[in-house]
Amino acid sequence: MTFGQQRAKAHLNRLLQSGRVPHALLFLGKTGWGTLALALEFAQQLQCEAADPFKNQGPKPEICTCNACRKAAQFVHFDIHFFYPTVGANAVSTNFAKEWRAAITENPWLDANTWLQRIGAENKQGNITKDECNAIIKKLSLKIFEGRYKILLMWLPEYLGKEGNRLLKLIEEPPEQTIFLLVAENADMILPTILSRCQIVKTDLLQDEDIAAALREKRGLDAERARQIAFLSEGDFNFALSAADNPENDDAALLLDWLRKCWRGNGVELVKWTETFAKLGRENQKQFLQYGLHFLRELLALVVTKNTEARLRPEELKTAQNMATVLNFEKITRLAAILNDNIYFIERNANPKILFLDTSIQVNRIMKSNNGF
Numbered sequence: 001m002t003f004g005q006q007r008a009k010a011h012l013n014r015l016l017q018s019g020r021v022p023h024a025l026l027f028l029g030k031t032g033w034g035t036l037a038l039a040l041e042f043a044q045q046l047q048c049e050a051a052d053p054f055k056n057q058g059p060k061p062e063i064c065t066c067n068a069c070r071k072a073a074q075f076v077h078f079d080i081h082f083f084y085p086t087v088g089a090n091a092v093s094t095n096f097a098k099e100w101r102a103a104i105t106e107n108p109w110l111d112a113n114t115w116l117q118r119i120g121a122e123n124k125q126g127n128i129t130k131d132e133c134n135a136i137i138k139k140l141s142l143k144i145f146e147g148r149y150k151i152l153l154m155w156l157p158e159y160l161g162k163e164g165n166r167l168l169k170l171i172e173e174p175p176e177q178t179i180f181l182l183v184a185e186n187a188d189m190i191l192p193t194i195l196s197r198c199q200i201v202k203t204d205l206l207q208d209e210d211i212a213a214a215l216r217e218k219r220g221l222d223a224e225r226a227r228q229i230a231f232l233s234e235g236d237f238n239f240a241l242s243a244a245d246n247p248e249n250d251d252a253a254l255l256l257d258w259l260r261k262c263w264r265g266n267g268v269e270l271v272k273w274t275e276t277f278a279k280l281g282r283e284n285q286k287q288f289l290q291y292g293l294h295f296l297r298e299l300l301a302l303v304v305t306k307n308t309e310a311r312l313r314p315e316e317l318k319t320a321q322n323m324a325t326v327l328n329f330e331k332i333t334r335l336a337a338i339l340n341d342n343i344y345f346i347e348r349n350a351n352p353k354i355l356f357l358d359t360s361i362q363v364n365r366i367m368k369s370n371n372g373f
């Protein structure tokens, strides 16, 4: 299931072979890089019955058919417990077990918002509740059912907030044969007292060629298209999958069209554009904005370093070069901040027509303002 991440995998293999697996590991990196996928695979390796990971090379999780691996690969192993953000003040992960299995079977590179929308968050916030922490404490008092270990895998402990204090003692001194696998994207949002009790396993951006190969294998794309999407994905396979699955939604063309309209600042044209855009749906709108941020980052590099190696297709590069003559560093960062805010607003169900008309007007003003404005 996993690909890339050679550095992290080598580290995990050393742990398996040494027989000294720490009782709390924190996998740190974007889920789109394969961080969750890697933790899921590691949980399976820990439970595998076919090989003794302490003596041998470690099992090959993708081909092993032992009882434990088959169950772990389907996410139904009795001694691998999953915890993740849910919606509702008293919600616990087991309420959403079916949706969780379906989601990570489909795409273990998924992002938090996709997951929360899937379980009906609408405009509610996800969290890991006090009840969830109590459920974890209770799970730990049960004896191991069938596995070598009891594994508690938590995706995005960032959502614990202060509730994390309830788990401190357990993470520090867990019962025997118990292993915590935390999978996080942002260390700044985790209690330092939790961080300091975990061994950190950092993951890396995926390589373009690894993403392209995975796209060819999983989505049957031709080499050129796979390479093109990989190039735009900046190491994030979730982005790559989404771009591959929505070929009708060509964000680059949409963005160039929008930027031209913002530049001209014709009100009728902009209203028409926002009306069409409002119908695209929230996920596509977010993807568009993320694409816009990617474009602005490349534009910024172009302006600052005169870098000609921008990750842009030929037509976009031409537009970026034109824009580089009229936009300075400050203007570009202001545009990026606006797009970033819009992602936040879209996730919270803002009215896209109002939001994007307003945004288009702001973008027009920034583009046309005198430098230093």
Ligand SMILES: [Zn+2]
Residues within 6 Å of the ligand: 047, 048, 049, 050, 051, 059, 064, 065, 066, 067, 068, 069, 070
């Ligand atoms: Zn196995």
